[in-house]
Amino acid sequence: MAVSETxxxxxxxxxxxxxxxxxxxxGRNAAYWLYLLPGAVLFLLVIGAPLVxxxxxxxxxxxxxxxxxxxxxxxxxxxxxxxxxxxxFRNTVWMLVAMxxxxxxxxxxxxxxxxxxxGRRFKPRTAAALRAAFYLPQVLPVVVAGxxxxxxLRPDGAFNSLLDAVGLGALRHDWLGDPxxxxxxxxxxxxxxxxxxxxxxxxxALQRVDPELYEAAEVDGANWLHRFRAITLPQIRPETFVVAxxxxxxxxxxxxxxxxxxxxxxxxxxNVPSYFAYYTFFKKLQVGYGSAISMVLTLIIVVVAGxFxxxxxxxxxxxxxx
Amino acid sequence: xxxxxxPSTAPVTPARPVRDRHHRGVSRWVVLALVTLGALxxxxxxxxxxxxxxxxxxxxxxxxxxSWPTEFYTKGLRTYWTEVNFPxxxxxxxxxxxxxxxxxxxxxxxxxxxxxxxxxxxxxWIVGLFLLANMxxxxxxxxxxxxxxxxxxxxxxxxxxxxIFTVIQSAFGTYLLASVMGTFxxxxxxxxxxxxxxxxxxLWRVVFPNLRPTLAVLLIFFFIWTWxxxxxxxxxxxxxxxxxxxVALASLQGDRLMDAPTxxxxxxxxxxxxxxxxxxxxxxLARGITAGAEK
Numbered sequence: 001m002a003v004s005e006t007x008x009x010x011x012x013x014x015x016x017x018x019x020x021x022x023x024x025x026x027g028r029n030a031a032y033w034l035y036l037l038p039g040a041v042l043f044l045l046v047i048g049a050p051l052v053x054x055x056x057x058x059x060x061x062x063x064x065x066x067x068x069x070x071x072x073x074x075x076x077x078x079x080x081x082x083x084x085x086x087x088x089f090r091n092t093v094w095m096l097v098a099m100x101x102x103x104x105x106x107x108x109x110x111x112x113x114x115x116x117x118x119g120r121r122f123k124p125r126t127a128a129a130l131r132a133a134f135y136l137p138q139v140l141p142v143v144v145a146g147x148x149x150x151x152x153l154r155p156d157g158a159f160n161s162l163l164d165a166v167g168l169g170a171l172r173h174d175w176l177g178d179p180x181x182x183x184x185x186x187x188x189x190x191x192x193x194x195x196x197x198x199x200x201x202x203x204x205a206l207q208r209v210d211p212e213l214y215e216a217a218e219v220d221g222a223n224w225l226h227r228f229r230a231i232t233l234p235q236i237r238p239e240t241f242v243v244a245x246x247x248x249x250x251x252x253x254x255x256x257x258x259x260x261x262x263x264x265x266x267x268x269x270x271n272v273p274s275y276f277a278y279y280t281f282f283k284k285l286q287v288g289y290g291s292a293i294s295m296v297l298t299l300i301i302v303v304v305a306g307x308f309x310x311x312x313x314x315x316x317x318x319x320x321x322x
Numbered sequence: 323x324x325x326x327x328x329p330s331t332a333p334v335t336p337a338r339p340v341r342d343r344h345h346r347g348v349s350r351w352v353v354l355a356l357v358t359l360g361a362l363x364x365x366x367x368x369x370x371x372x373x374x375x376x377x378x379x380x381x382x383x384x385x386x387x388x389s390w391p392t393e394f395y396t397k398g399l400r401t402y403w404t405e406v407n408f409p410x411x412x413x414x415x416x417x418x419x420x421x422x423x424x425x426x427x428x429x430x431x432x433x434x435x436x437x438x439x440x441x442x443x444x445x446x447w448i449v450g451l452f453l454l455a456n457m458x459x460x461x462x463x464x465x466x467x468x469x470x471x472x473x474x475x476x477x478x479x480x481x482x483x484x485x486i487f488t489v490i491q492s493a494f495g496t497y498l499l500a501s502v503m504g505t506f507x508x509x510x511x512x513x514x515x516x517x518x519x520x521x522x523x524x525l526w527r528v529v530f531p532n533l534r535p536t537l538a539v540l541l542i543f544f545f546i547w548t549w550x551x552x553x554x555x556x557x558x559x560x561x562x563x564x565x566x567x568x569v570a571l572a573s574l575q576g577d578r579l580m581d582a583p584t585x586x587x588x589x590x591x592x593x594x595x596x597x598x599x600x601x602x603x604x605x606x607l608a609r610g611i612t613a614g615a616e617k
Contacts, residue, residue, distance in 0.1 A: 029440055029441060029442060029443075030442075031440075031521060032435070032436040032439075032440025032441075032442050032521070033436060033440075033442055034436075035432045035433070035435050035436040035440065035521075035525075036432070036433055036436040036437070036442065036448075038429060038432060039429050039430075039432055039433040039492065039496065042429065042485070042488070042489045042492075043452075043455065043489060043493070045489075046463070046467070046485060046486055046489035046490070047455045047458070047463060047489060047490070047493070049466065050462075050463040050464075050465075050466035050467050050470075051458070051462055051463060053465070053466030054462050054463065054465060054466060057465065057466070064469070110357065110360070113353060113357055114357065117350055117353050117354075118350075118353065118354055118357060121350045122350070122354060126354075130357055130358065130361045133361035133362075133364050133365055134360075134361060134364055136364065136365070136368065136597075137364065137367075139546075139593075139596045139597055139600045140593055140596060141549065141550040141552075141567065141568045141592060141593075141596060142550060142552070142568075143550075143552050143568040143569075143571065143572050144567075144568060144571060144589050144592045144593060145367075147571060147572065147575060147585065147588075147589055148367055148370070148371055148585075148586070148589045149367065150575070151582060151585055151586070152367060152370060152387075156386075156387075157387060158370045158374075158387035158388065161386050161387045161388045162388065165388055192364065192367070195364075249457050252459070253459045253460070255460075255461075255552065255553050256552040256553070256568070259552070259556075259572065260572055260575065273459075273461075274459055274460075274461050274553075277459075277461040278461060278464075278553065281461070281464070281465055282557065287465055290461070290465065291465065293461070294459060294461040294462040295462065297459045297461065297462070298458055298459055298462045301457055301458065301459060302454060302457075305453075305454065305457050
């Protein structure tokens with residue numbers, strides 16, 4: 001995909017160093033700042049200033065009316081002792097499993113099978129139709145998906161009726177209402193929502209791989225699994241990085257499906273930081289505390305993204321070294 | 323690279339490939355069956371939606387979610403259409419997503435021109451900042467935005483959502499276009515400069531036409547992403563006149579009006595524009611992606 005293409009090309013360090021710029025040249029480049037001006041002003045207004053605002057509010061107590069009262073790091077101290085806060089981050093780890101680990105692994109396998117087996121030993125149209133089926137949930141607004149699944153998993157919903165119909169009526173359950181099954185149920189929905197994205201990106205990536213590599217390996221007697229490990233995986237590593245990074249960020253920020261499926265319930269069993277922050281801001285009207293939750297989440301996302309980008313740069317450097 | 327490992331892990335015996343191919347003749351059908359089964363499981367919720375969107379409430383309560391509808395009942399669809407005023411919600415979603423797509427691409431283009439082609443000082447840091455901004459959780463921005471919007475009278479207007487998403491989406495667009503423009507052929511730019519073209523002319527006459535496929539893909543992404551956004555519209559748009567499709571559907575959740583058939587009808591209607599849009603632009607997307615890969 002175009003996205004991954006460019007990510008891989010980010011560090012423009014490889015471009016030949018231009019001749020030392022004369023004063024005139026530098027003056028000419030400075031005129032480009034003008035083009036950055038509208039974007040920079042908008043950026044400061046919509047992202048820079050509000051972010052600083054949230055940071056400030058996280059050091060205050062405020063209900064949204066009157067003046068915020070400065071309390072220093074009290075909110076953060078309170079967070080450390082808040083069971084809901086810890087529960088929400090524990091659930092985030094499970095969201096990472098459902099939105100990153102499972103979709104990336106399954107997506108790699110599916111893309112390889114669709115491309116390598118079905119696309120080549122059957123008609124390419126068969127592979128395209130199957131890919132579309134896996135991608136369809138990605139087209140659905142995620143909140144709409146949440147509402148439909150909320151109905152399917154209700155005690156009187158379609159899933160329990162399906163269990164009855166196949167003779168497993170004993171397993172009937174209030175899937176989203178029981179704290180024991182709510183999180184696995186939400187995770188299953190998220191896998192369903194997410195799986196199409198890696199499949200499509202990885203299939204696009206595989207078209208970039210030289211078919212001769214596969215043919216040569218086949219002549220050498222390598223079976224499908226060997227080819228998958230020796231060719232597919234290393235060849236599409238840049239795309240794998242991008243998918244893992246974007247899915248990780250999405251999992252850390254997940255809000256809409258939780259809002260539509262469970263509102264964090266029952267008993268915080270499916271609460272996540274972003275829903276917890278929203279609820280604290282707009283339902284409990286504890287703006288300072290909500291800001292502190294948001295800042296912790298922001299910090300985690302920045303650190304995780306930094307680690308990813310660092311790892312990607314390192315692996316690219318290593319590739320070039322060989 | 324790892325490819326060289328292949329011979330050592332797979333010792334070649336002359337008889338093996340023949341048997342392998344023979345064996346594969348059956349196994350490929352097994353693989354096809356398994357993947358098709360997986361694809362069907364993915365489609366089950368959509369089937370549920372279709373099955374129940376055209377069922378009358380009485381039919382639903384007597385037959386349950388799996389029964390075949392006894393009549394083709396469209397009142398659920400009509401109730402949802404009129405009660406929610408779906409055409410207005412559709413218009414709201416379209417105007418917001420459409421404006422954001424166009425404005426977001428325009429801002430990205432200007433930013434990226436300065437960063438990728440102008441190569442202004444500190445561009446790596448600026449690009450990194452934009453990328454980071456796109457990853458921020460919206461909760462870290464929402465309260466100040468909500469508060470200020472209320473102060474300046476932009477609360478509950480589409481304009482507020484359009485401005486916010488133009489910036490958020492263009493943060494990603496800037497990152498993407500800046501690296502695409504970083505590889506733009508310098509010879510083209512220099513030739514235009516020799517012809518006496520100013521920066522503005524170069525942007526519109528040289529850079530823009532060359533980047534059109536990438537810009538088209540970006541436009542479509544921005545549209546779909548904004549169409550599906552939830553948190554910021556949920557906070558900013560509070561009444562029937564301004565809400566988008568996802569917010570309208572979510573705010574009806576648990577409402578007396580929303581029995582199971584109406585919920586499914588509503589979800590089905592909300593799904594249709596997204597699918598149509600996807601089908602219409604699928605070719606553009608595929609073209610843009612290949613164009614990007616060929617560069």
